[in-house]
Each structure stands twice: as C-alpha cells, then as structure tokens.
Amino acid sequence: MGCSIKPQFKKVPTKLEPPNHVVVQPGNFVLENEHSFQDVYRLGKLLGTGTFGEVRVCAHRSSLIKRAVKIIRKDLLTSAHHRETLDNEIKILKSLDHPNIIRVYEFFEEVKRLYIVMEYCKGGELFSEIVERGGLSESCSACIMKQIFLTLEYLKKLGVVHRDLKPENILLEEKHDITNIKIIDFGTALILNETGVKIKGNAGTVFYMSPEVFDGMYTVSCDMWSAGIIMYIMLSGYPPFDGKNNQEIMESIKQGSFSLTNNPWPNISDSAKALINQLLCKEEVRLTPEEALKHKWIIANNKNSVHESKVTKTLNNLRDFRSTSILRDAIKTYITTQYISASDIKDLKEVFMSIDANHDGKISGSELINEYSKIMDEEEAKDLVEKIIKEVDLDKNGYIDYSEFLRANLDNKKVLSEEHLTAAFRLFDHDGNGKISAEEMKRILEGERALDASIWSKVIQEFDVNGDGEIDIEEFGLLLKTITPSLALAL
Secondary structure, eight states: OTTSSSSOOOOOOOOOGGGGGGOGGGGGGOEEEEEEHHHHHHEEEEEEEOOOEEEEEEETTTOOEEEEEEEEEEEGGOOOHHHHHOOOOOHHHOOOTTBBBEEEEEEEEEEEEEEEOOOOOEEEEEEHHHHHHHHHHHHHHHHHHHHHHHHHHHHHHHEOOOOOOOGEEEEEESOTTTSSEEEOOOOTEEEEETTTEEEEEEEEOOOOOOHHHHHHOOOOTTTHHHHHHHHHHHHHOOSSSSSSSHHHHHHHHHOOOSSSSTTTGGSHHHHHHHHHHHHSSSGGGSSSHHHTTHHOOOHHTTOOOOOOOHHHHHHHHHHOOOOOOOOHHHHHHHHHTTTTHHHHHHHHHHHHHHTTTTTTSEEHHHHHHHHHHHTSSSHHHHHHHHHHHHHHHHTTSEEEHHHHHHHHHHHHHHHHHHHHHHHHHHHOOOOOOOOEEEEHHHHHOOOOBOOOHHHHHHHTTTTTTTTTSEEHHHHHHHSSSEEEEEEEHHH
C-alpha cells in the first residue's frame, strides 16, 4: 500500500563505507506499517478533535503499550497543502531527539484514513491544567518555562522553528506533573537552512502569534514571543492580548500594550514580570532561548539538582558501555525509543539534562570531561571521554544524543526482553518469511544516505552462521546472546 506521507528524499551516491559507519538514528524506525491499523492497535477513548480528524488513545495488541493516534480523514484533505502539512510533521519529528519533544512511532495509510501513532501523555494538555487550576504558581510556571526554553534552544540549534507554540500543543506526561512536558504538533514547523533567515507567510494561532508574523517577515524568534504569551497565561489565567475576533486580537498584538498591573500581577514577582517584558517585545531585543535560561527568575525557581549518586551511576555506565555491532546497536536503539516507558527513563532524563550544560539537547565531549574531571585527573578524563564518544556516538555526529545516552545506560535485561526482541525481529523481517535479508536491513537503516549495496551484505555476513545470505531467528538469537528458546516459537 503506497503512502505519500513518507518523505521522499533524493538519493545521492556516496563512497563505499564499512558497516560500522552506517548511521543509526531513532527516525530510522519510524516507518509506514503496511498492516491494517485495527489489526495492530485497539482504539480507546477520544482525547481531542481537530479540523481533519481526531486523536485517540490506542493500545498495541501484542505489547499492550498505550499510545496516542492522530486519525486523519482523507476526504477532508482538500488541498495539497493539507497533505504537505502532515508529511512535514512526520519528517520533522523523525529528525528530532529531545526529552521534551513527542516521539512518533509509525504511521498507517488506508483507503479513507491516515493514522499517525505517537507517544501517549496521560497528563493531557497544559491548557487544561491551567484552566483547572485557574493559573499556575510562579514555581510551577518557571519549571514549565525552563523546559520550553530548553526545547526551543535545541530546535534553534537545528534551525527548526515551531510556529504554533501554545498550551494546547504542550502535554504533561502524567496528570498534574509539570516536571515532564512534551511539545507536539510540528505540522507548521519549518527547517531553516541558515541562521537569521527571514520567514515569509504566517502560521499558527492568532493569540500566540508575534507582531512580525502578521507582517509576513519574521525569524525563529517568533517562538519566543509565543513562549512569553504562554508564561503570561500560566501566571494570570488569561491572555495579554484580547479581542472579539481575530482581527481585533491581531490589532491588539500589533499595538503591543498589555497589563502587568491588574490582578494577579501585583502579587507576581518583579523578576517574572521583567522576563515577560523581555519576551513580549520587539523582535530585535527579544531574548533568545539561551538568554532566557540564564534569567534570574528561571534560575531562582529551578534550583533542584540531580542527586550525585544518579550522576555517578550514569558515568560508570558510559565508561563501561561497549558498542559491538551496527545491527545489535540498531536493535537496542529501536527498542529504547519505541518500547521503554517514560517511568523507566525518568532518572536518566534528569541526568542527561544536568550534564547538557549548554542546553543544546546533546552531550559534547567537553561536557563529559567536565563531569569526569570531578572524579579523576583531567587528562585521564579526556582520554576516557574520547573512548566513550567513539563507543556511544552511533550516528557519528561527534556528540551523544538523547537516545544514544539512553541506549548506553538502560539495563540490557530490561531492553532485550523476549517481547521486545520479537518486535525487533518482526520489524526487520518485512516480508514475514522468518529471515532478515540485506534488502530488509537496508530498508530500515539506510535512511537518507544511498550507501553501497555491499555494506548490507557485510552486515548480514557477520551473523549469517549457515551462509544462506540471511539472518534467521536462531542466528538473530545468537546475535543478541540473550534470546530465549521460546522466542522462536513466538515468531
């Protein structure tokens, strides 16, 4: 079943590379599932409705894992632009790997509907949390704002502008837990090719749009304006700019006057109001995410530090981690990003954010050296970190990305369970014949790069014990060394 939602990339010939240079990223595993959605998932309660369909809870029939699914009615996609928006969301989400950005798992296309399966956040929308509480305290708001700024700094470094940041597009992982948010809905997001480039054409929700967006020429800074609106609403319970219709709201935003004197603002700290003024201002003087993270209000209200024992355990795990083969590492990446629960990685997420000192959503060699230098000589730390980067950096970008960090720290017993390994084998075994071919390996791992075909044969040969040119279930078990005899029966 063809699916135009799958991004089309131009293949560019490259020089022959050895198997251990195959780039593995979480996005490799976000694929069209050619089965019927109803055969794979069981639909649950309605979470929300939109212009083109609805979002529901769904449960994976074999693993019972709960996820969220965006169900789009194809008859409502009346223009090419509508379809491009969906294509764009999947393409961008596949490329992102950050603790505060929603994960997309897979997608389905059927005659009448499209299904995009994503992470399920039980806490619901931030908007609902604000309404339920009638506004949030400064400490709660600062915790959320820090996570928003961290995410925007990560996106800015990648040249991504969200363009529709609002409380409805921010989810809480758990009910009333403001310490773990997820930003969603990248349908109108853009990837910019150069810093400071001007964006043409408006997008988003009028309440949260910056004045320059209405003029049709703006930059990534528009997201920081939206963040300022969110902060204002969290603290007060109402928006800074209002009107009877979109035109009146737009005029109010263009005028730029808003009140910090009405209730509850007399009871809000001066530093909070100062930050709002530095966000809801002209583009040229508006704070960047990096600057906002250094603001005294953010720092004063986010003093919780990660326990030293958690950091030490993580550093030991990174020191001891060994990358064995591209296929083993790919399988662990798939399981880590598709099957491990939020509760299993909560502590690791905190440690990752604490080590990531410059807030770019990845860990550099210098950041790791800084941590290891606390427990050993600096030169020794440099040598160790060089080895760690070589082992852990699976996509060879010179950093430890979030999923790479998780893969290196999660217990193999938790990751390589029979259930997870069954799912991994089925993912690679596309035709369901009980064997993984070089072509099936290429389908998953090649991504955007057109690598020489012999690379995939070499990966297969490394584990092809019987020499038939494919990896069967027994060879797959030997490959992972932790497979149980009952796995073959399960397949």
